[in-house]
Amino acid sequence: MAQNSFISPYVRNTTDDESIESVQNSLENSFRSVEACPLLDGHLLEDIELPNGITDVDHKLGRELKGWFLTRTRNLAGGDICDKQSLHNETDKILRLSSTYAATITVDLWVF
Numbered sequence: 001m002a003q004n005s006f007i008s009p010y011v012r013n014t015t016d017d018e019s020i021e022s023v024q025n026s027l028e029n030s031f032r033s034v035e036a037c038p039l040l041d042g043h044l045l046e047d048i049e050l051p052n053g054i055t056d057v058d059h060k061l062g063r064e065l066k067g068w069f070l071t072r073t074r075n076l077a078g079g080d081i082c083d084k085q086s087l088h089n090e091t092d093k094i095l096r097l098s099s100t101y102a103a104t105i106t107v108d109l110w111v112f
Helices: 018-035
Strands: 043-050 053-058 068-074 081-083 094-099 105-111
Antiparallel strands (some): 043 105, 053 094, 068 105, 081 094
């Protein structure tokens, strides 16, 4: 299940009041730096099952994947998860992961 990014774009209101314009300018500058952070433009993918071997995960971003990280792991039995993005050319749709765990593990991923 994917959640939308929680950052909404900053919207200015039209006004003739100089003090309000000044506050809006300050807010807009602050929001630009927050909006520019690539980590915030992502989705939380929950309960992704990774069996031993390579698994393709639909990242649901609708654009090329910039990165990912684990936010939660369950059922660990000793192993690694490795990025195999270079093994395919559908980076706008798929995150390819390889698991060396002996059993299927369940993870949550933040993709951005």
